[in-house]
Structures are given as C-alpha cells and as structure tokens.
Amino acid sequence: MKGPVRVSLMGLGQRGLQHLKSLWTLQQQGAVRLVALADAFEANLETGKIRDYVEGFESDGVLHTTDFEALLEQEPDALYVCIPPNVHSGEVVRAAEAGLHLFVEKPMSLYLDEALEMEAAISGAGVLNTAGFQQRFDGRHEAIHRHLREGRRPLMACYTYHGPLEGHNVKHHQTELHGGPANRVWTANRAWSGMTVVEGGIHLLDLWRYWFGDVEWVQAHYQHRPEADVHDGADNPYTYSALFGFVGGATGTMTLSRLRKVYADHGDHQVLWTEGRAEIGWEGVTTYEYHGPYPPSQPPPQDNVTTTLYEGRGGDDTFAISKVFAQAIAEGRPELIRSPFSDAMNSLAAVIGANVSDDLGGERVYLEQLLRAESFAAYRRKPS
Numbered sequence: 406m407k408g409p410v411r412v413s414l415m416g417l418g419q420r421g422l423q424h425l426k427s428l429w430t431l432q433q434q435g436a437v438r439l440v441a442l443a444d445a446f447e448a449n450l451e452t453g454k455i456r457d458y459v460e461g462f463e464s465d466g467v468l469h470t471t472d473f474e475a476l477l478e479q480e481p482d483a484l485y486v487c488i489p490p491n492v493h494s495g496e497v498v499r500a501a502e503a504g505l506h507l508f509v510e511k512p513m514s515l516y517l518d519e520a521l522e523m524e525a526a527i528s529g530a531g532v533l534n535t536a537g538f539q540q541r542f543d544g545r546h547e548a549i550h551r552h553l554r555e556g557r558r559p560l561m562a563c564y565t566y567h568g569p570l571e572g573h574n575v576k577h578h579q580t581e582l583h584g585g586p587a588n589r590v591w592t593a594n595r596a597w598s599g600m601t602v603v604e605g606g607i608h609l610l611d612l613w614r615y616w617f618g619d620v621e622w623v624q625a626h627y628q629h630r631p632e633a634d635v636h637d638g639a640d641n642p643y644t645y646s647a648l649f650g651f652v653g654g655a656t657g658t659m660t661l662s663r664l665r666k667v668y669a670d671h672g673d674h675q676v677l678w679t680e681g682r683a684e685i686g687w688e689g690v691t692t693y694e695y696h697g698p699y700p701p702s703q704p705p706p707q708d709n710v711t712t713t714l715y716e717g718r719g720g721d722d723t724f725a726i727s728k729v730f731a732q733a734i735a736e737g738r739p740e741l742i743r744s745p746f747s748d749a750m751n752s753l754a755a756v757i758g759a760n761v762s763d764d765l766g767g768e769r770v771y772l773e774q775l776l777r778a779e780s781f782a783a784y785r786r787k788p789s
C-alpha cells in the first residue's frame with residue numbers, strides 16, 4: 406500500500422480515546438491518516454473533549470459523525486470498533502463487506518451467534534483483522550511466551566484479582582439513556598458487560614492461550630449478588646471461580662472478586678511448567694528454576710533458583726498493537742497480527758462458556774459444543 410493507512414474509529418469512549426492517542430502518534434510518524442470518527446453522542450465528538458485525552462489532537466480533515474454510513478463514505482482502509490459489547494448492530498459485518506480492515510475491541514460481542522456472524526463476514530471478505538488483545542504485546546508476557554517455547558511444558562496458570570466494585574472506570578456511553586446504569590459504569594452491570602470473567606477475565610484467558618494454546622473446556626461457579634445488594638445497576642456477582650482446560654492438558658484457574666466497600670485491590674499471577682514457575686508483577690517477571698546438577702547435594706539457596714526474566718512493566722502495549730496492525734495493513738503481512746478475529750473466538754467462547762457453566766451448576770462445558778451444538782443454541786443467541 407502506498408501512503409499512510411486511512412483509519413476510522415467508532416466509539417470515542419475510554420478505549421476509543423486510548424486508541425486515538427496511539428493513532429494520533431502514528432499519524433505524526435506518517436504511518437496512518439485519520440479520516441473519520443464516529444460516536445453515538447455528539448458530546449463525545451467535540452474536539453475540545455477529545456483533546457482532554459489526546460494532547461494536541463486536530464480535527465482537520467477528520468469527519469466527526471454520529472452516522473456510521475457517513476463514516477464508510479470516507480472510504481477508510483481500516484476501522485477500529487470500540488463500542489460496548491452489547492450494542493453492536495451489524496457494523497462489523499457491514500464494514501467487512503465494504504472491504505475495511507478491522508480492529509474489534511474485546512469482547513467482540515456478548516453473544517456467540519453475533520460473533521460467529523462477524524467472523525464469517527471477516528473471513529469471507531478476506532480483510533486483515535484483529536481483536537483488541539494488546540496484552541500479547543506486553544514485554545513481560547512476550548518473555549513468558551519465549552521462555553515456554555524453549556522446551557518447557559506448561560502445566561497451569563493461576564490468576565487472582567480482588568478489585569473493588571467501585572474501582573471500575575467511568576465510561577462515556579450515556580447508558581442512562583439506554584436503560585443502563587445512571588453512573589455510566591456499565592462494566593459493573595451484567596447485561597452490558599457479560600459479567601467480570603467476560604469483561605476483564607478475557608484478557609488473562611487470552612494470555613494463557615498465547616502461552617498454552619486453545620481452551621477445550623471450562624467449569625465455573627459464581628456467587629451472585631442478590632437484588633437487595635444492587636446499587637446503581639451494579640449487579641455483577643461478588644466472586645468468580647473458573648477452571649479452564651487447555652487442549653494440551655494445561656489448566657488455568659481464575660479467581661476474581663468485585664466487592665463493595667473494600668477500596669483496595671490485590672492481584673497475583675503465576676505460571677507453572679513441569680520444572681519451574683514464573684511470577685508476574687508490575688515490577689516484572691521472576692522465574693524460580695534450578696539449573697545445576699540434579700539432584701543437588703543440598704537444597705540450593707533461593708538466590709540460585711531466582712532469576713529476573715523481565716524487568717519493568719512491559720511497555721505501551723496499546724500503542725504496540727496499533728503500530729503492528731497498521732504495519733500489517735501497509736505491508737500486507739497478516740502474520741504480524743497476534744490475535745486475528747478467528748483465533749480470538751476461542752478466548753471469547755471460553756469466557757462465555759464460564760458463564761454458561763455457572764448457569765448449569767458448574768457443569769463442564771466443551772467449547773466445540775458451546776459454539777455448534779443445538780443444545781447450547783439458547784446460550785449463543787442475542788436477546789431480541
């Protein structure tokens with residue numbers, strides 16, 4: 406392709422603005438040219454508001470519109486779709502059919518039938534595509550990916566995150582006008598977010614897939630919040646316990662909570678292989694592995710088995726995923742993309758499968774059946 410990639414973006418909320426910041430930088434570098442921005446609300450399209458998030462943003466030559474068809478008329482090469490996952494209305498299919506390369510934020514939909522339709526349209530059109538799993542570009546996660554590929558057999562990942570219910574970010578969709586929470590924090594609401602394993606846990610699940618391969622089955626149990634404890638639409642469960650089984654035999658355990666009045670969070674992330682363990686934190690990745698003669702004459706000192714595999718927070722993965730997406734389009738190199746839509750379907754099915762398993766009393770749900778079997782049709786369908 407000659408010249409910068411012509412990019413459009415729909416959904417100028419929390420995530421769309423983060424992507425716009427990256428795209429604005431990529432525009433300064435000559436890699437992309439912004440041509441259209443769409444949002445459902447005029448207020449989110451005001452240049453002054455956008456500048457509060459994207460320093461120095463100028464709207465010259467960029468159409469700001471509430472009309473999706475008008476965005477398509479600008480004939481962009483690519484479209485970023487950054488809208489809440491329950492409000493899709495055929496835009497991804499329409500854009501794929503119009504030949505646009507697609508960046509679709511996670512979770513691509515709360516409904517598997519709708520996501521399967523998107524997947525079919527994207528594959529059919531042969532456009533380049535990615536789901537918004539930027540964490541595969543975090544240096545810490547790349548280091549683990551490489552470490553496991555050096556002949557280590559993964560056994561298990563364990564992720565715990567206890568976040569305060571009130572810690573959710575404020576959102577930009579005016580949910581109060583569309584039957585959602587008055588405070589706009591739709592991530593705490595079941596109908597809008599698909600619950601926390603789908604909304605947030607999907608990032609971890611997708612990372613585990615980056616390291617371990619596809620998920621085969623899932624079992625889950627949640628502790629649901631009773632109506633009497635629901636404030637301002639925040640009706641997501643108190644706690645989530647989910648166990649994911651990978652095709653190669655590894656497992657992933659995810660323990661999440663969103664409690665009110667705690668106002669403190671706690672996280673822990675471990676990855677285990679047959680003869681070692683990695684701990685992932687904000688400060689980097691530490692591995693615990695013994696490399697000396699085996700068996701040692703006496704237990705080795707801790708220093709001998711502790712290695713810093715990666716130091717620091719892993720870089721700006723949101724910028725990295727866009728840089729690579731633009732490069733893949735410009736150079737016609739789909740192999741640069743780490744989360745093509747079709748690949749991401751397994752991540753989406755796994756987390757939706759966790760919700761289904763919880764609903765079925767903790768039954769083991771096989772993803773192949775969840776995606777295809779008639780017995781799961783009702784769980785795939787979008788409510789009308």
Ligand SMILES: NC(=O)c1ccc[n+]([C@@H]2O[C@H](COP(=O)([O-])OP(=O)(O)OC[C@H]3O[C@@H](n4cnc5c(N)ncnc54)[C@H](O)[C@@H]3O)[C@@H](O)[C@H]2O)c1
Pocket residue numbers: 415416417418419420421443444445446449487488489490492510511512537538539575576577578579604
């Ligand atoms: N990858 C990540 O780390 C990450 C982080 C945050 C959010 N997300 C995902 O990004 C998506 C958007 O979330 P958000 O946090 O930006 O929400 P948000 O509510 O802050 O923003 C959504 C925006 O989409 C707009 N919108 C809704 N329907 C639209 C339509 N039909 N046409 C045009 N605009 C429309 C809203 O007006 C709003 O401005 C969600 O799927 C969310 O899960 C991903």
